[in-house]
Amino acid sequence: xxxxxxxxxxxxxxxxxxxxxxxxxxxxxxxxxxxxxxxxxxxxxxxxxxxxxxxxxxxxxxxxxxxxxxxxxxxxxxxxxxxxxxxxxxxxxxxxxxxxxxxxxxxxxxxxxxxxxxxxxxxxxxxxxxxxx
Amino acid sequence: xxxxxxxxxxxxxxxxxxxxxxxxxxxxxxxxxxxxxxxxxxxxxxxxxxxxxxxxxxxxxxxxxxxxxxxxxxxxxxxxxxxxxxxxxxxxxxxxxxxxxxxxxxxxxxxxxxxxxxxxxxxxxxxxxxxxx
DNA sequence: TCTTGAACCTGTAGTCACTACAGGGATTAA
DNA sequence: TTAATCCCTGTAGTGACTACAGGTTCAAGA
Ligand SMILES: [Zn+2]
Ligand SMILES: [Zn+2]
Ligand SMILES: [Zn+2]
Ligand SMILES: [Zn+2]
Numbered sequence: 591x592x593x594x595x596x597x598x599x600x601x602x603x604x605x606x607x608x609x610x611x612x613x614x615x616x617x618x619x620x621x622x623x624x625x626x627x628x629x630x631x632x633x634x635x636x637x638x639x640x641x642x643x644x645x646x647x648x649x650x651x652x653x654x655x656x657x658x659x660x661x662x663x664x665x666x667x668x669x670x671x672x673x674x675x676x677x678x679x680x681x682x683x684x685x686x687x688x689x690x691x692x693x694x695x696x697x698x699x700x701x702x703x704x705x706x707x708x709x710x711x712x713x714x715x716x717x718x719x720x721x722x723x
Numbered sequence: 724x725x726x727x728x729x730x731x732x733x734x735x736x737x738x739x740x741x742x743x744x745x746x747x748x749x750x751x752x753x754x755x756x757x758x759x760x761x762x763x764x765x766x767x768x769x770x771x772x773x774x775x776x777x778x779x780x781x782x783x784x785x786x787x788x789x790x791x792x793x794x795x796x797x798x799x800x801x802x803x804x805x806x807x808x809x810x811x812x813x814x815x816x817x818x819x820x821x822x823x824x825x826x827x828x829x830x831x832x833x834x835x836x837x838x839x840x841x842x843x844x845x846x847x848x849x850x851x852x853x854x855x856x
Numbered sequence: 857t858c859t860t861g862a863a864c865c866t867g868t869a870g871t872c873a874c875t876a877c878a879g880g881g882a883t884t885a886a
Numbered sequence: 887t888t889a890a891t892c893c894c895t896g897t898a899g900t901g902a903c904t905a906c907a908g909g910t911t912c913a914a915g916a
Binding site: 640644647648650651652661664665668669670671672673675676677679680682683686687689690693694696697699700701703704707708709710711712713714715717718721722 | 837843
């Protein structure tokens with residue numbers, strides 16, 4: 591009996607990335623096309639799992655797929671500098687902070703609106719009134 | 724000389740919503756199709772401007788267009804209750820707070836990563852190392 | 857009145873990061 | 887052998903716009 595082949599389903603299970611998403615990543619060139627079985631099914635290696643996990647971690651940090659592509663390139667490139675990686679990280683950090691600030695502004699406004707309203711059976715609502723001002 | 728007609732361009736200017744977006748809102752039925760000039764150009768009324776401003780305020784608070792549609796319906800409906808409006812608002816507030824929490828988690832992780840890296844000319848980077856772990 | 861140029865029109869396609877089919881083929885365990 | 891489960895490709899849908907291309911209308915100046 592031959593050693594178990596790593597199919598796309600197995601890879602999906604161990605990385606937590608859905609099958610469709612893995613195929614999507616392949617289609618856009620984020621991960622390489624793996625070799626196929628005689629029947630045409632994808633067969634993966636340990637390296638693929640590592641690469642995909644890297645992508646997942648980046649995505650969990652909110653990096654765009656374009657960012658991830660760059661980070662993968664930097665990882666591959668032995669001539670890269672620490673500076674480039676750090677720059678990418680801090681740039682993204684700024685983006686995240688901007689988003690937080692935007693959402694906090696929304697939160698404050700929504701909170702004020704919600705508190706202005708009793709929420710009863712009344713047909714007059716100060717929330718709508720303020721939004722329609 | 725006749726009174727100035729409110730064209731889509733004028734409406735865009737006073738509401739701060741782009742022409743393409745106004746047409747898009749019309750296409751998806753968020754705002755009504757206005758009457759046209761003989762040549763086929765859209766002519767708006769003050770009510771349209773108010774409705775569009777309402778939409779804009781809702782969008783600035785992060786409501787989805789589907790939420791906005793519901794809010795517009797509630798605004799129109801004289802039988803609505805305060806409760807329905809408040810519920811929509813607090814539900815959305817929860818969504819916003821969840822997003823903030825997610826982004827804060829990212830922010831913390833990114834900050835830790837960034838601080839682990841000196842950012843020099845080195846070709847070894849702890850950021851990549853941790854992401855690739 | 858004519859002409860110019862800005863503003864407007866429709867329809868389509870692109871963006872991002874997936875997700876969800878439909879309609880088939882491959883693999884594996886009983 | 888057969889059934890169940892996996893896998894394949896290709897296409898289209900999501901949300902909320904945005905960007906054209908290729909044409910028409912309008913208003914103001916000469
Ligand atoms: Zn570094
Ligand atoms: Zn980024
Ligand atoms: Zn209310
Ligand atoms: Zn909402």
